[in-house]
Amino acid sequence: MLLRLPDGTLAGYAQLDGSDPVESPAAELLVAPGLRARGHGRALGEELLRLTGRRLRIWAHGGHPAARHLARVLKLHLFRELRQLRRPLTDLDLPEPVWPEGIAVRAFVPGQDEEAWLELNAAAFAHHPEQGGMTPRDLADREAEPWFDPEGFFLAVREDGGELVGFHWTKVHAAEELGEVYVVGVRPGAQGGGLGRALTTTGLRHLASRGLPTGMLYVDADNVPAVTVYERLGFTTYETDLMYRTEN
Ligand SMILES: CC(C)(COP(=O)(O)OP(=O)(O)OC[C@H]1O[C@@H](n2cnc3c(N)ncnc32)[C@H](O)[C@@H]1OP(=O)(O)O)[C@@H](O)C(=O)NCCC(=O)NCCS
Structure with missing residues (x-):
């Protein structure tokens, strides 16, 4: 118009x-x-x-x-506040990630981890239908994208039995020289034990090792656990997008 x-x-x-x-x-x-x-x-x-x-x-x-x-x-009413947070990745001074007892980290293996990851993603994002509702097709589409790199897709697994308990999927925006914390999720029963922090740190170190000067991510302002994890790791608000809507 x-x-x-x-x-x-x-x-x-x-x-x-x-x-x-x-x-x-x-x-x-x-x-x-x-x-x-x-x-x-x-x-x-x-x-x-x-x-x-x-x-x-x-x-x-x-x-x-x-x-x-x-x-x-x-x-119109304020319905959603989406923040873009950023932090420099040069001279990344984060301490070594600390993994809870019995948990190890490894990269996503295409052709092997899809089903287990979709189940974990649905559990971690049960409150967020857009992310939690990802289907095998949605995941396959992303795996076919040129930016997809399993080496930047970290899984936290139980050493005993191999159950997936958390993940951090990173995304490199090469043209903009930005490394994105694309999605982080921890199984509900394992939240609050330091896994989110360890996974986020691991992904940031990976992005820094690729020579990217800046890390960025999007987070809903009312997602207190996630905002807390990211702010404790040195992220600050770069930009805020507001969504307004009618009441019906
Ligand atoms: C966000 C999420 C990944 C955090 O993982 P986690 O393992 O629970 O977080 P941690 O135990 O590592 O906590 C890291 C810090 O955040 C703080 N924190 C975690 N949850 C919190 C909460 N509900 N309220 C306040 N602070 C919280 C912790 O106290 C800790 O602080 P510290 O570093 O000073 O000790 C997890 O809650 C989750 O999977 N949420 C659902 C999916 C989601 O929303 N993902 C983020 C959007 S991409």
């Missing part, structure tokens, strides 16, 4: 994505920097609400004050 002034000047733009089968349509919108604070954002937002019958989610990347204000004006 394009918003033009009477003289044809392009003042703003909005895009609506209704492809999610469950969630409300999601939108992103922007107003040209020189034409802000004149009601154009509100006009675009009201049109999006009309088009969707007031079933709308809007991302506010960076969480700028003007976006927060517009959300209030449109009577």
